[in-house]
Amino acid sequence: MPELPEVETVRRGLAPAMEGRRIEAVHLARPDLRFPFPDRFAQRLTGARVTRIDRRAKYLLARLDTDETLLMHLGMSGRFSISAGPHAAARPGAFVYAPAADPRHDHVVFDIEGALTVSYNDPRRFGFMTLFATAGEEAQPFLKSLGPEPDSNRFSGACLSEAFAGRRTPVKAGLLDQSVVAGLGNIYVCEALWRARISPRRLCASIPGARAERLATAVRAVIAEAISAGGSTLRDYAGADGAMGYFQHSFDVYGREGEACRRGCGPVMRIVQSGRSTFHCPACQR
DNA sequence: AGTGTGTCCTGTGTGC
């Protein structure tokens, strides 16, 4: 689902509704999403105050005054919506923001201090939530092997070179590897490779030096621009405020199979790499 | 160790 820019957009939408406020109640419509909810999940959240909402890669991290952190992943189709008042679903006129389309998939509902309701809707249920002790974050299984954030000082051409050294896998797969750089998904990998004029089939090991610099620059730029645009809205992604992102109108290759490359080359091609679509221009990406 | 495939789940779009 949502990649880093979409998750960041959701974070910015949730923050004003949740930061500084107490969670008054948590309603679970089922025992699991992708994984079972952890032991006593609702009880551990009830009464906790959210001190801050952070993001790491594609994970949302709600910091609680109980010294635990609520980790949330949107999977492919997860989205949040915010509405006014507990039980707002029974009061259709009361929505502050548009609710998710199909209430059957509202799996988690948070009643938030100040008469707000935050609902998590996820038709495919690839998303998940868990709790961990904030002090033990370095050992958290989902977080411990993540690579640098694209906008951090730790991310650079040099660090890409190092991560790619000796790897015989295509650079498409290399950039999707969250331990190389955190937060990229299928869309932004395609876009970054096009900007850097690098073929998605090129092996990681063949991207040292200047090429790696170019790629790191492209990754940083595409992510920054997408965040500025509020992310991309394709099928079921929307910001927490229900607004559509509009970066999808800026795609250079993603979803443009058969259309002209924006550099004036031939048509954009779609290929399949490790089971997923890759869009690229075979003329200018080498 | 590193890499490719199958898998979880539902909804939507396409082609027959």
Add this chain to the structure above:
DNA sequence: TGCACACAGGACACAC
């Protein structure tokens, strides 16, 4: 119109 099938933004557990 109805149906079958491919495909979808992720990431894990496996087999090799």
